[in-house]
Amino acid sequence: MMKQIEQIERLKREKNAIILAHNYQRAEVQDIADFVGDSLELARKAMGTTSELIIFCGVDFMAETAAILNPDKKVVIPDKGAICPMAQQLQVEELEAMKRRYPDADVVLYVNTLAESKALADCICTSANAREIVNAMESETVLFGPDRNLAYYAGKTTSKKVIPIPQHGLCPSHHQIVMSDVIEAKNAHPDAKVIVHPECIPEVQDIADYIASTSGMVKICKMPASGDEFLIGTEIGLLHRLKKEAPDKKFYPISTTAVCPQMKMHTLEKIASALDREEPEVTVPAGIKDKARRAIERMFTIID
Numbered sequence: 349m350m351k352q353i354e355q356i357e358r359l360k361r362e363k364n365a366i367i368l369a370h371n372y373q374r375a376e377v378q379d380i381a382d383f384v385g386d387s388l389e390l391a392r393k394a395m396g397t398t399s400e401l402i403i404f405c406g407v408d409f410m411a412e413t414a415a416i417l418n419p420d421k422k423v424v425i426p427d428k429g430a431i432c433p434m435a436q437q438l439q440v441e442e443l444e445a446m447k448r449r450y451p452d453a454d455v456v457l458y459v460n461t462l463a464e465s466k467a468l469a470d471c472i473c474t475s476a477n478a479r480e481i482v483n484a485m486e487s488e489t490v491l492f493g494p495d496r497n498l499a500y501y502a503g504k505t506t507s508k509k510v511i512p513i514p515q516h517g518l519c520p521s522h523h524q525i526v527m528s529d530v531i532e533a534k535n536a537h538p539d540a541k542v543i544v545h546p547e548c549i550p551e552v553q554d555i556a557d558y559i560a561s562t563s564g565m566v567k568i569c570k571m572p573a574s575g576d577e578f579l580i581g582t583e584i585g586l587l588h589r590l591k592k593e594a595p596d597k598k599f600y601p602i603s604t605t606a607v608c609p610q611m612k613m614h615t616l617e618k619i620a621s622a623l624d625r626e627e628p629e630v631t632v633p634a635g636i637k638d639k640a641r642r643a644i645e646r647m648f649t650i651i652d
């Protein structure tokens with residue numbers, strides 16, 4: 349492993365490259381990255397970098413977002429098979445049909461969508477700002493996709509009527525976290541606070557002490573007054589970052605099976621190869637890119 353790390357460090361210097369990694373990446377990938385964060389933080393970091401080559405250790409829609417926001421930079425994903433199943437669940441045809449059915453409704457799409465869907469949205473959101481973005485829409489009814497659980501959260505925390513598109517969009521990894529897991533974990537650690545991602549099912553959200561995006565979870569867990577022990581309801585990769593950034597606190601996964609196989613596809617070997625060969629490159633067709641960029645930039649205008 350040391351040899352690969354040295355090779356990655358050398359190639360990074362030679363090529364003026366930056367490695368961005370999502371919170372759900374393997375521990376060794378997080379450790380080699382220049383920056384680790386959630387999709388919103390990674391998008392911002394990609395925009396702020398002076399590096400010409402971005403090695404993006406996340407799933408397809410995240411790398412696409414980085415490519416959309418950085419037309420002058422080269423975005424490379426170490427394994428092109430890292431495809432988010434949730435992003436695939438929203439088909440453009442269904443979105444167009446719902447827009448025709450609800451012509452007055454604004455369309456807010458989770459960043460976990462493909463670029464062609466983003467191009468049809470009024471605004472993009474992440475789990476860190478879904479409530480704020482939905483609230484900022486002018487229409488009383490908002491079409492929201494593709495995660496029905498995040499749609500539930502947005503509907504519950506705003507005064508808007510939020511209609512999920514599609515009806516059954518979900519993240520397979522978060523969907524595995526069920527009530528019996530929370531009860532079992534709580535019995536084992538009765539003093540621990542329950543903190544879950546809004547991609548979790550409504551029943552799990554409803555009994556949690558905190559609902560937050562992964563970056564929100566890190567922030568909450570690091571606060572001195574938030575507690576000393578936490579039951580974490582998200583993909584287990586986040587525990588590596590939590591343990592590193594709050595070493596004096598205790599973290600337990602609510603479900604050890606909440607693993608995203610697509611996020612784990614990037615390895616040190618693939619990162620070294622991506623740096624060396626500068627491929628596979630992530631590109632987005634020009635027509636789609638411009639429209640998707642408008643919807644993403646509207647998000648930044650609202651939250652900044």
Ligand code: SF4
Nearest residue numbers: 407432434519521608
């Ligand atoms: S954790 Fe869920 S939403 Fe995130 S990339 Fe994996 S499948 Fe997609």
